[in-house]
Amino acid sequence: MIPRYSRPEMVALWEPATKFRIWFEIEAHACDAMADLGVIPRANAEAVWRAKDVEFDVARIDEIEAVTKHDVIAFLTHLAEIVGADDARFVHQGMTSSDVLDTTFNIQLMRASDILLADLDGLLAALKRRALEHKMTVRIGRSHGIHAEPVTMGLTFARFHAEMERNRNRLEKARWEIATGAISGAVGTFANIDPAVEDHVCAKLGLRPEPISTQVIPRDRHAMFFATLGVIASSIENIAIEIRHMQRTEVLEAEEFFAKGQKGSSAMPHKRNPVLTENLTGLARMVRAAVVPAMENVALWHERDISHSSVERMIGPDATITLDFALARLTGVIDKLVIYPDTMIANMNKFRGLVHSQRVLLALTQAGVSREDAYRLVQRNAMKVWEQGRDFREELLADPEVTAALSPAQIEEKFDLAYHTKHVDTIFARVFGSQ
Numbered sequence: 301m302i303p304r305y306s307r308p309e310m311v312a313l314w315e316p317a318t319k320f321r322i323w324f325e326i327e328a329h330a331c332d333a334m335a336d337l338g339v340i341p342r343a344n345a346e347a348v349w350r351a352k353d354v355e356f357d358v359a360r361i362d363e364i365e366a367v368t369k370h371d372v373i374a375f376l377t378h379l380a381e382i383v384g385a386d387d388a389r390f391v392h393q394g395m396t397s398s399d400v401l402d403t404t405f406n407i408q409l410m411r412a413s414d415i416l417l418a419d420l421d422g423l424l425a426a427l428k429r430r431a432l433e434h435k436m437t438v439r440i441g442r443s444h445g446i447h448a449e450p451v452t453m454g455l456t457f458a459r460f461h462a463e464m465e466r467n468r469n470r471l472e473k474a475r476w477e478i479a480t481g482a483i484s485g486a487v488g489t490f491a492n493i494d495p496a497v498e499d500h501v502c503a504k505l506g507l508r509p510e511p512i513s514t515q516v517i518p519r520d521r522h523a524m525f526f527a528t529l530g531v532i533a534s535s536i537e538n539i540a541i542e543i544r545h546m547q548r549t550e551v552l553e554a555e556e557f558f559a560k561g562q563k564g565s566s567a568m569p570h571k572r573n574p575v576l577t578e579n580l581t582g583l584a585r586m587v588r589a590a591v592v593p594a595m596e597n598v599a600l601w602h603e604r605d606i607s608h609s610s611v612e613r614m615i616g617p618d619a620t621i622t623l624d625f626a627l628a629r630l631t632g633v634i635d636k637l638v639i640y641p642d643t644m645i646a647n648m649n650k651f652r653g654l655v656h657s658q659r660v661l662l663a664l665t666q667a668g669v670s671r672e673d674a675y676r677l678v679q680r681n682a683m684k685v686w687e688q689g690r691d692f693r694e695e696l697l698a699d700p701e702v703t704a705a706l707s708p709a710q711i712e713e714k715f716d717l718a719y720h721t722k723h724v725d726t727i728f729a730r731v732f733g734s735q
Contacts, residue, residue, distance in 0.1 A: 305583060305621070305622055305625045305626075306621050306625060307621070307624055307625055307628060309415055309624075310412060310415050310620055310621045310624040310625075311617075311621060313408055313411050313412055313415070313620075314408065314616065314617035314620075314621070316358045316361075317355070317356065317358055318408075319404060319408070320356040320358070320361065320375060321356070322404045322407055322408070323372070323375055323400050323404055324351060324352075324356070324379065325504075325505065326399070326400050326403055326404065326481075326483070326501055326505070327348065327376075327379070327391050327392060327395075327400070328345075328348045328349055328351075328352070329500060329501045329504045329505070330392075330393075330395065330483055330493075330497050330500075330501050331344065331345035331348045331390060331391060331393075332345050332500065333494075333496060333497040333499075333500035333501065334390065334393055334394075334493075334494075334497055336496075336500070337494055337496060337497070339390075339393065339394075339494070340390035340393060341390075343387075344387055344388075344389070344390045345390075347383055347384065347387035347388070348379075348383055348387070348388065348391060350382070350383055350387075351379060351382045351383055354382055356375075356378065356379075356382075357378065360378055360381075361374045361375055361378045362374075364377050364378060370397075371397075372392075372397040372400055372401065376388075376391060376392055379391060393492075393493070394485050394491075394492035394493030394497075395483060395485060395493060396485055396486045396515060398482070398515050398516045398517075398604060399482055399483045399484065399485065401609075402481075402482055402513075402516055402517040403481040403482060403483065403501070403502075403505070403507070403517075405612060405616060406478050406479065406480060406481060406507065406517065406521075407481075407505060407506075407507070408616065409475075409478045409522075409525060409616065409620070410475055410478060410479050410506070410507075412616075412620040412624075413471060413474065413475035413478070414475075415620075415624055416471060416529075416532075416620065416623060416624060416627065417468065417471055417472065417475070419623075419624055419627035419628055419631070420464060420467065420468045420471065420532075420627060421468075422627075422628070422631045423464055423627055423630060423631045423634065424461060424464055424465060424468065426631050426634040426635045427457050427458075427460050427461040427464065427634055428457075428461055428732060429635075430453075430454075430457045430634055430635075430637065431454045431455075431457035431458040431461055431728070431731075431732075432454065432732075433454070434452065434453035434454040434457065434639060434641075435452060435454035435724060435728065436452055436454065436721055436724065437452055437453040437454060437639065437641045437644065438450050438451075438452055438453075438641075438644065438645065438648070438717055438720070438721065439451060439452065439453050439456070439553060439641075439644035439647070439648065440644070440647055440648040440655060445545075447648070447650075447651060447654065447655055448655070449655050449656075449658065449720060450648060450655060450717055450720040450721070451720070452721060452724055453553075453554075453639060453641075453644070454724065454728070455724065455727060456542065457634075458727065458728060458731045458732070460535075460538070460539050460542075461731055461732075462731050463535050463538070464535060465731075467528075467531060467532045467535055470528045470531060470532070471528055471529075471532065473528075474524060474525045474528040474529075475525075477521050477524050477525060478521055478522065478525045479506070479507050479508060480502075480507055480508050480509065480510040480517060480521065481498065481501060481502040481505060481507035481508070481509060481510065481517075482498065482509070482510040482513035482516070482517050483497050483498035483501050483502075484498060484510075484513050484515075486515060487514060487515050487603040487604070488512065488513045488514040488515050488516075488603060495509075514602075514603040514604060515603045515604035516600065516603075516604050516608075518598075519594075519597040519598045519600065519608055520598050522594055522597060522612070523594045523595045523597065523598050525594070526590045526591050526594035526615060526619060527591050527594070527595070529587055529590065529591075529619050529620070529623050530587060530588040530590070530591040532587075532623060532627075533583070533584040533585075533587035533588050533623060533626065534584060534588065536580055536583075536584050536626050536627065536630055537580065537581050537584035537585075539577075539580075539630060539634075540577035540578070540580040540581050540584070540630070540633075541577075541581065543556070543574060543577045543633065543637065544574045544577045544578060544581070547572075547574040547577075551643075551647065552640060552643050553639070553640055553643050553644045553647060554637055554638060554639050554640060555572060555574070555637075555638050555640075556572075556574055556575070556576050556577065556633055556636070556637065556638070557633075557636035557637065557638055558572045558638075576629060576632075576633050577633060579629070580626055580629060580630055580633075583622050583623075583625065583626040583629075584626065586618070586619075586622050587619050587622050587623050587626070590615035590618065590619040593611045593615055594611070594615060596611075597611055597612070651685055651686070651692075652685055652689075652690070652691040652692050652693075653685070653691065653692035653693045653715055654682055654685050654686075654692050656692070656714050656715050657678050657679075657682055657692070659714040659715075659719065660678050660696060660702075660706075660711070660714050661674050661675060661678045663706055663710060663711075663714055664677060664678070664702070664705050664706065667705040667706055667710075668705065669705050677699065677701055677702055680699075681695040681696055681699055681702070693711065693712070693715055696711050697711055
């Protein structure tokens with residue numbers, strides 16, 4: 301990934317040096333297990349661990365690979381240079397390259413998950429804080445982009461919190477799904493390596509042994525993992541779209557924090573654009589771009605091919621690095637989002653009471669008017685507001701068919717905003733618990 305959309309901790313996870321360190325740990329733990337079984341001398345296993353604190357020479361491994369055309373062999377050759385050829389002769393005994401590559405990839409995805417889970421925790425905290433802050437800040441709810449009925453800004457934040465909580469649960473499950481390792485040798489039969497070696501390596505590295513791995517770990521696991529990242533990215537976009545709408549000049553119910561010295565346009569000095577949330581919309585597309593290739597990786601030939609390998613070398617780093625950056629950026633946006641409650645009220649009143657039409661409709665039916673007639677009466681007066689700029693309450697009070705069923709006091713009562721917020725506490729308790 302390009303540095304512009306990267307954060308150091310996640311980037312470091314995908315550096316070659318990190319990968320080679322994990323490769324070493326897999327090989328060294330496998331040697332320990334084989335020594336315990338009496339397959340190789342204990343002294344040779346102990347000798348391998350002499351490289352424990354050595355910084356592997358990435359350039360040297362690349363140099364060897366340029367000749368061997370095989371990355372794992374290049375690493376093993378370099379390891380032998382460090383440990384000594386005789387002491388290293390039992391390294392990789394009975395193993396195949398996929399044992400190292402697949403197990404490492406899953407470890408990297410697990411560690412990436414831990415970073416992403418921490419990111420989600422930060423975002424959830426920000427959403428909860430803003431939800432509580434604006435629990436009763438009334439704004440208009442919209443359906444199809446059109447005024448519907450009153451909600452609160454707190455409910456909007458709470459809704460996003462609930463969605464991200466679901467995403468956190470999904471990611472925990474995806475992490476569990478990917479937390480398997482395979483040290484089963486060629487075509488996965490354990491013909492040349494004892495299953496106890498796999499048990500030992502997996503236990504040391506926080507993995508579960510893959511029940512049946514052929515020569516690769518099944519890629520349905522990875523498809524599920526990247527699909528989960530795609531869902532999280534879509535939720536990021538869902539929030540970003542809401543903020544972008546709220547920042548439109550004609551709406552301006554909220555806007556991204558505009559820092560001192562910030563510039564919005566090279567041509568128009570007045571501009572304050574929703575650049576961060578627009579950026580998040582784009583980044584979400586890139587994370588989702590990994591989902592279809594991950595799905596297509598599930599279908600491999602027989603016990604193994606490497607059609608998935610080039611895909612994963614790209615989507616593993618790219619999707620996790622991008623999502624890590626996007627979650628951190630969204631957390632900052634939520635933390636600093638500027639809210640305009642007065643504008644929210646002004647927008648809601650723009651059409652002079654129309655948002656209370658359902659309450660009038662229901663009151664008429666409760667007063668004995670058929671639903672069809674009630675709808676006709678309410679819509680008739682509502683259209684005068686849309687088309688002639690009239691006041692909805694005044695039109696209702698002047699309509700003899702309406703006042704024949706409802707008294708002026710009953711009509712007035714239907715314009716009480718508090719009616720729409722009476723169950724906010726109940727919804728908050730469902731989202732945040734009894735706190």
